[in-house]
Amino acid sequence: MNKKTIILTCLSVLALAGNAQKITTDNETIDCGKVVYNQPATVNFELKNKGGSKLVIKDVRTSCGCTTVDYPRTPVEGGESFTVSATYDARQLGHFFKQVAIYSNASDEPMYLTMTGVVVEKIIDFSGEYPYKLGDVLVDKNEIEFDDVNSGDMPMQKIHIMNNSTKTVTPVIMHLPAYLKANISPTRIAPGHSGEAIITLLSKKLRNFGLSQTTVYLGMFPGDKVGQNKEIGVSAVLLPGFSDLTDFQRLNAPKLQLSSESLDIHLEGKKKKTVTLILQNVGKDMLDIQEVQMFTVGLQLQLNKRHLAPGEEGRLKITVKDEIKSARTKPRILMITNDPDHAKVVININVD
Numbered sequence: 001m002n003k004k005t006i007i008l009t010c011l012s013v014l015a016l017a018g019n020a021q022k023i024t025t026d027n028e029t030i031d032c033g034k035v036v037y038n039q040p041a042t043v044n045f046e047l048k049n050k051g052g053s054k055l056v057i058k059d060v061r062t063s064c065g066c067t068t069v070d071y072p073r074t075p076v077e078g079g080e081s082f083t084v085s086a087t088y089d090a091r092q093l094g095h096f097f098k099q100v101a102i103y104s105n106a107s108d109e110p111m112y113l114t115m116t117g118v119v120v121e122k123i124i125d126f127s128g129e130y131p132y133k134l135g136d137v138l139v140d141k142n143e144i145e146f147d148d149v150n151s152g153d154m155p156m157q158k159i160h161i162m163n164n165s166t167k168t169v170t171p172v173i174m175h176l177p178a179y180l181k182a183n184i185s186p187t188r189i190a191p192g193h194s195g196e197a198i199i200t201l202l203s204k205k206l207r208n209f210g211l212s213q214t215t216v217y218l219g220m221f222p223g224d225k226v227g228q229n230k231e232i233g234v235s236a237v238l239l240p241g242f243s244d245l246t247d248f249q250r251l252n253a254p255k256l257q258l259s260s261e262s263l264d265i266h267l268e269g270k271k272k273k274t275v276t277l278i279l280q281n282v283g284k285d286m287l288d289i290q291e292v293q294m295f296t297v298g299l300q301l302q303l304n305k306r307h308l309a310p311g312e313e314g315r316l317k318i319t320v321k322d323e324i325k326s327a328r329t330k331p332r333i334l335m336i337t338n339d340p341d342h343a344k345v346v347i348n349i350n351v352d
Contacts, residue, residue: 021051021078021106025113026222027170032117033186033195035090042087043115043187051106052078059103060084061110066091067098090119117186126160126194134218135230136165137189143329146201146236148344159197159232161218163189173197174217174226179205180234182216199234206238210291210336233328235295242340254310255283256339262348265320277316277347281308283339291336292316298324299331299349324351 030043049055054075062069070085086100095118101110130138140160149155161184163169168190173182181200189195197218206212213235217226224230245253259278267273281287287308292301298321305314324331331349 021049021053021055021104023055023102023104023106023111024048024050027187028112029114029116031185031187032115034123035117035119036123037093037119037121038091040087040089041117042085045084045086045113046081047084048081049076049078054078056105057102058105061101063099067100069100071102084113086113086115088115093119093121128160130160130162134232135220136163136169137171137218137220138162138164139218142231143233144199149201149203149236149238150241151203151238153203154200156198156200159199161189161195161197163191163193166191169220170222171195171197172219172222172224173199174219174224176216177214179203179212180216201236203238206236209238209240211293211295211334212236212238237334237344239343240336240338242343245340250340252284254281254285254287254339256287256337256342256345257282258345261345263318263350265349265351267320267322267351272319272321274317274319277318279308279314279316281310281312284310288338289335290338291334293334295332295334296324296327296329298327299333301333320349320351
């Protein structure tokens with residue numbers, strides 16, 4: 001084979017690869033949410049032939065006989081979209097995980113689509129209120145707090161969602177940091193129907209003890225734009241561990257004593273006011289103030305000493321500004337110390 005033939009062959013292979021069939025979808029997994037027993041659940045997977053050649057679905061197989069599938073029997077032109085519908089008979093109570101394998105001329109390996117959910121005897125709707133509007137839906141909360149978390153914990157918080165719009169939404173939690181994961185059930189929420197978002201904290205991925213705060217966003221569909229009208233505030237407090245201390249170590253540990261753990265601030269028309277708290281180490285070892293953090297805006301802190309010897313005092317100067325009145329969450333100050341009995345100290349601030 002001469003050089004010219006080799007080049008032509010390579011170009012032909014590249015041309016074929018460029019026109020090859022390729023199946024794509026935005027959702028390979030669809031969560032049906034709660035399904036009533038013996039009432040079949042159907043999901044529609046929207047797919048597309050991204051290639052330039054005709055796509056032929058040769059076979060479709062399900063993980064069990066309880067699931068049936070409807071799919072195109074004729075070739076799908078390049079660039080065209082198509083639908084694969086899967087129906088589960090819901091004849092068994094409990095969680096289900098059903099897969100559909102699509103065999104086509106796009107690949108030697110099948111493409112897998114998954115439908116999940118839980119079959120229940122009766123659907124009991126959330127009976128609480130939805131006081132907040134995020135995007136096109138209503139929710140029961142727009143702030144989440146993971147309090148008193150120990151390393152290794154994976155606590156969960158739930159946000160109930162009501163779609164009061166006139167169109168079906170596919171909610172998604174956007175801008176999640178590495179220490180959070182989210183799941184929304186069902187994947188699609190029709191008008192007038194409800195769902196829930198479950199936010200899980202992966203505490204081992206938190207970098208520091210004390211307070212971590214972030215903002216995530218509830219989008220109405222994958223790729224939705226972020227905005228203040230879709231914000232969900234998330235905070236987590238990671239505590240240092242003292243569970244392995246001996247009785248002797250606890251007896252000789254540092255001990256924090258505060259002049260007050262609650263402050264009533266009367267601004268009386270002023271733009272700011274400053275108060276001072278006294279901290280004293282009444283224990284037997286060096287007291288370390290590892291973190292001093294604020295939950296809200298409108299506060300300014302100044303700690304004169306972070307390390308207090310036994311019997312020594314320190315001062316925490318707290319300046320409260322009038323902008324604190326517009327804070328979304330309750331004004332508080334968090335302190336993290338090496339006192340095993342006061343690893344976390346919260347100073348509540350009441351302002352009028």
